[in-house]
Amino acid sequence: MAAPTGLDELAAAVGQAAAERTPLRLRGGGSKDFYGGLLAGDVLELAGYRGIVAYEPTELYVTARCGTPLAEVEAALAEQGQMLACEPPGFGRGTIGGAVAAGLSGPRRQQAGPLRDFVLGVKLIDGMGQILDFGGQVMKNVAGYDVSRLVAGSLGTLGLIAEVSLKVLPRPAAEITLGFDADEAEAIARLNRWGGQPLPLSASFWCDGLLLLRLSGAAAAVAAARAKLGGEPIHDDGAFWQGIRDQSHPAFASDILWRLALPTTTPPLALPGLRAIEWGGGQRWLAGDLESTAVRAAAARAGGHAVLFRGPESLRCREGAFAPLEPGLLALHRRVKKVFDPQGIFNPGRLYAEL
Amino acid sequence: MGAEEAVFTPDRAALVARLKALLPAHCLLLDDEELRPYECDGLTAYRALPLAVCLPETEDQVRGVLRVCHQLAVPVVARGAGTGLSGGAMPHAQGVVLSLARLNRILRIDPLARQAVVQPGVRNLAVSEAAVPHGLYYAPDPSSQIACTLGGNVAENSGGVHCLKYGLTVHNVLGLRVVTGEGEVFEIGSAAPDAPGYDLLALLIGSEGMLAVVTEVTVKLVPKPELARVVMASFDDVGKAGDAVAAIIAAGIIPAGLEMMDKPATAAVEPFVRAGYDLEAEAILLCEADGTPEEVAEEIDRVGAVLAACGARGLRVSGSEAERQLFWAGRKAAFPAVGRITPDYYCMDGTIPRKRLAEMLKAIAALEKKYRLRCANVFHAGDGNLHPLIMYDSAVAGEWERAEAFGAEILELSVALGGSITGEHGVGVEKINQMCVQYRTPELETFHRLKAAFDEAGLLNPGKAVPSLHRCAEYGRLHVHGGALRFPELERF
Ligand SMILES: Cc1cc2nc3c(=O)[nH]c(=O)nc-3n(C[C@H](O)[C@H](O)[C@H](O)COP(=O)(O)OP(=O)(O)OC[C@H]3O[C@@H](n4cnc5c(N)ncnc54)[C@H](O)[C@@H]3O)c2cc1C
Numbered sequence: 031m032a033a034p035t036g037l038d039e040l041a042a043a044v045g046q047a048a049a050e051r052t053p054l055r056l057r058g059g060g061s062k063d064f065y066g067g068l069l070a071g072d073v074l075e076l077a078g079y080r081g082i083v084a085y086e087p088t089e090l091y092v093t094a095r096c097g098t099p100l101a102e103v104e105a106a107l108a109e110q111g112q113m114l115a116c117e118p119p120g121f122g123r124g125t126i127g128g129a130v131a132a133g134l135s136g137p138r139r140q141q142a143g144p145l146r147d148f149v150l151g152v153k154l155i156d157g158m159g160q161i162l163d164f165g166g167q168v169m170k171n172v173a174g175y176d177v178s179r180l181v182a183g184s185l186g187t188l189g190l191i192a193e194v195s196l197k198v199l200p201r202p203a204a205e206i207t208l209g210f211d212a213d214e215a216e217a218i219a220r221l222n223r224w225g226g227q228p229l230p231l232s233a234s235f236w237c238d239g240l241l242l243l244r245l246s247g248a249a250a251a252v253a254a255a256r257a258k259l260g261g262e263p264i265h266d267d268g269a270f271w272q273g274i275r276d277q278s279h280p281a282f283a284s285d286i287l288w289r290l291a292l293p294t295t296t297p298p299l300a301l302p303g304l305r306a307i308e309w310g311g312g313q314r315w316l317a318g319d320l321e322s323t324a325v326r327a328a329a330a331r332a333g334g335h336a337v338l339f340r341g342p343e344s345l346r347c348r349e350g351a352f353a354p355l356e357p358g359l360l361a362l363h364r365r366v367k368k369v370f371d372p373q374g375i376f377n378p379g380r381l382y383a384e385l
Numbered sequence: 386m387g388a389e390e391a392v393f394t395p396d397r398a399a400l401v402a403r404l405k406a407l408l409p410a411h412c413l414l415l416d417d418e419e420l421r422p423y424e425c426d427g428l429t430a431y432r433a434l435p436l437a438v439c440l441p442e443t444e445d446q447v448r449g450v451l452r453v454c455h456q457l458a459v460p461v462v463a464r465g466a467g468t469g470l471s472g473g474a475m476p477h478a479q480g481v482v483l484s485l486a487r488l489n490r491i492l493r494i495d496p497l498a499r500q501a502v503v504q505p506g507v508r509n510l511a512v513s514e515a516a517v518p519h520g521l522y523y524a525p526d527p528s529s530q531i532a533c534t535l536g537g538n539v540a541e542n543s544g545g546v547h548c549l550k551y552g553l554t555v556h557n558v559l560g561l562r563v564v565t566g567e568g569e570v571f572e573i574g575s576a577a578p579d580a581p582g583y584d585l586l587a588l589l590i591g592s593e594g595m596l597a598v599v600t601e602v603t604v605k606l607v608p609k610p611e612l613a614r615v616v617m618a619s620f621d622d623v624g625k626a627g628d629a630v631a632a633i634i635a636a637g638i639i640p641a642g643l644e645m646m647d648k649p650a651t652a653a654v655e656p657f658v659r660a661g662y663d664l665e666a667e668a669i670l671l672c673e674a675d676g677t678p679e680e681v682a683e684e685i686d687r688v689g690a691v692l693a694a695c696g697a698r699g700l701r702v703s704g705s706e707a708e709r710q711l712f713w714a715g716r717k718a719a720f721p722a723v724g725r726i727t728p729d730y731y732c733m734d735g736t737i738p739r740k741r742l743a744e745m746l747k748a749i750a751a752l753e754k755k756y757r758l759r760c761a762n763v764f765h766a767g768d769g770n771l772h773p774l775i776m777y778d779s780a781v782a783g784e785w786e787r788a789e790a791f792g793a794e795i796l797e798l799s800v801a802l803g804g805s806i807t808g809e810h811g812v813g814v815e816k817i818n819q820m821c822v823q824y825r826t827p828e829l830e831t832f833h834r835l836k837a838a839f840d841e842a843g844l845l846n847p848g849k850a851v852p853s854l855h856r857c858a859e860y861g862r863l864h865v866h867g868g869a870l871r872f873p874e875l876e877r878f
Contacts, residue, residue: 086738086740087634088632089769133579133584144578156831162831169768170553170736170765171736171804171805172807173806173820174823174832176555184584226496250680253679291579293498337581352582355582359571369831
């Protein structure tokens with residue numbers, strides 16, 4: 031099928047697939063084909079439905095069609111001195127729809143919050159081919175259940191995110207990066223200590239004995255924090271943190287990469303392969319052919335979970351990309367899935383084999 | 386599904402016998418005089434007496450009550466402090482009120498991880514107070530924070546005057562323990578940055594007690610800024626004040642708070658609080674800067690310059706923490722202050738794009754004439770969230786009906802201007818008709834199916850938050866005459 035360029039065309043494609051019970055694999059830029067479980071179904075290309083629909087800097091929102099390249103959205107915001115504060119990774123070709131569906135956030139999440147916090151509204155095509163509008167473009171809206179945020183991170187299994195409105199924020203006036211020598215345990219301890227102080231910490235990255243901190247905010251705040259923290263100023267024109275965000279930094283180079291989301295205070299885990307720590311201790315990356323049950327068990331014991339972030343498809347399908355859900359919770363997920371996609375046509379198996 | 390209002394016909398005697406077997410006597414209220422205090426929430430115009438009020442002291446008892454009600458097909462309305470302003474906690478006449486007020490313990494504070502785990506009946510302010518020794522606090526600060534509970538905050542996704550910078554409840558809650566209508570317990574979210582699977586946490590926050598009962602809340606605590614100061618600006622025109630709000634944001638500033646009050650609001654508040662508001666001004670803005678002393682000084686200068694350029698006729702900066710508190714005290718006491726100058730008031734909660742603020746105020750002024758009722762306006766201006774306070778006297782025949790119609794027009798205009806019927810108070814029973822204006826049938830059907838995914842029997846807070854399609858059809862017949870919409874001059878969104 032040629033890539034649809036209109037909303038009605040997309041809805042019709044979904045409606046037809048629903049009528050024929052043909053599974054669809056929703057695909058934006060394809061930048062995250064590596065992420066999640068099985069890739070199954072007829073590819074429905076979304077890159078043709080693109081363009082910024084509305085951007086009002088003083089209203090702090092941007093609305094874009096799903097196929098709009100993330101880079102295009104960010105360039106438009108940068109022109110007005112604004113940004114997507116959660117720094118979603120685009121991995122090169124990423125689209126805004128794909129970013130929301132994957133729900134991933136970058137280094138600034140530590141200060142700004144996760145991507146889902148910035149979702150204000152979505153235009154969703156459900157599994158019956160209906161076009162639905164949830165949320166809106168205003169900052170506060172509690173009318174009806176918060177479906178817009180529910181679909182963030184659902185990996186396209188609930189519906190086709192045709193358009194999305196995201197909250198945007200001003201870029202910080204000043205930004206610097208500081209480096210500190212620290213082993214893993216010390217880095218975790220420091221990050222948590224600093225986290226409890228009113229410091230403008232906008233990102234952290236520990237790798238191989240070096241802890242890097244990014245400070246962002248008003249010039250006066252950044253200067254005061256720098257004086258307080260010490261450390262070595264590191265020159266960065268933005269490329270370093272971009273490399274963390276897009277995982278082009280060598281720490282992420284591996285055929286198999288595990289992402290652990292943990293309470294920030296979790297002490298060093300007795301697991302091999304640690305490559306990097308982010309988000310004040312809350313996100314840790316492990317590389318190599320690890321024993322997945324051991325990784326998952328260690329993460330769960332600490333109160334978190336482990337994602338097989340990158341790896342051969344066979345491995346992701348066998349082990350599950352995401353930590354298994356308790357039976358009751360899985361049953362609830364299936365009921366929620368059915369609300370939006372009763373025939374199960376969207377991205378079957380991409381999130382969980384059972385969904 | 387959701388096509389008709391459900392009818393419940395429980396056997397009260399059987400219900401009471403089962404509840405008595407389950408709960409100690411002091412945890413169960415059955416007499417009319419005991420039930421009376423529970424007949425409404427903060428929206429006193431809507432009332433109903435429940436069959437019983439349960440005051441469980443443990444999660445097991447909460448589950449027990451829910452199981453009994455599920456077996457006997459009895460509606461259950463969860464309740465925190467009852468400060469809600471949309472009738473969300475108003476009882477069901479054929480149902481049970483499940484008060485979480487006695488689940489009021491702060492279970493854990495972890496200062497290093499900056500998290501607190503609390504029971505749902507803990508008061509909002511109590512969390513911040515408990516965190517003071519660690520230099521931390523819980524950011525969302527509804528004006529009702531001395532009374533309202535975390536469970537209620539979660540159910541309404543409550544905000545406060547600082548949520549422009551620090552977010553709403555949804556941005557500050559990390560995890561929940563919930564019990565479904567069938568008594569099944571789920572842990573949702575976690576103490577880690579995220580949890581596997583769908584973001585059910587986002588779905589549950591703001592769900593108005595319709596999907597599950599919250600029995601535990603894990604919240605994020607944030608470091609207290611070193612310093613905060615407020616600029617108070619007065620304007621001789623509300624339009625200029627509205628433009629100043631947009632100008633501050635255009636300058637790249639996200640203040641810690643950005644609030645507006647119009648002349649009737651300051652006139653009501655000043656004699657009550659003596660905050661030093663400019664009573665000649667048509668509108669005042671309160672803009673807070675927080676951070677390091679250097680940062681605050683820099684931001685105050687920038688904000689001051691923007692406000693002056695926007696035509697502010699007077700600027701004052703709080704000189705001390707006491708004065709800052711005083712400036713805010715007036716804003717935070719706005720509802721009770723208005724309550725002192727009128728027998729009753731009706732608080733609305735629409736949100737609109739900031740740039741439509743002046744337009745909305747003009748429309749409200751016209752509606753005051755149309756309905757012959759006065760209205761004072763306070764706004765979370767930075768978020769475009771309006772709280773028009775319509776003054777009326779319930780003892781005068783017809784005034785409440787006029788107030789209600791006045792409010793309905795404001796809400797529907799909010800939708801027409803590109804906003805929403807509720808920013809933080811919820812739909813409850815109050816705005817249920819306006820849901821038919823904000824959403825179309827397919828979205829409403831989705832909401833009903835979502836409710837059924839959690840609560841198949843439809844026993845949690847039935848008849849609230851999401852209107853039946855039947856009701857919308859009726860409302861449409863009443864309000865769209867010959868296909869003419871209410872605001873034909875406005876583009877439909
Ligand atoms: C003077 C005044 C000022 C206010 N200012 C603000 C403000 O600044 N910002 C703001 O957002 N709101 C404000 N409110 C509204 C109100 O205080 C909030 O909505 C608050 O969160 C309600 O909390 P509560 O404990 O009183 O809940 P209740 O009124 O008891 O209940 C509210 C809803 O929550 C549900 N619920 C309660 N507990 C649970 C639970 N454990 N599990 C599931 N559902 C539950 C109820 O069923 C109901 O639907 C104000 C109200 C007043 C009276």
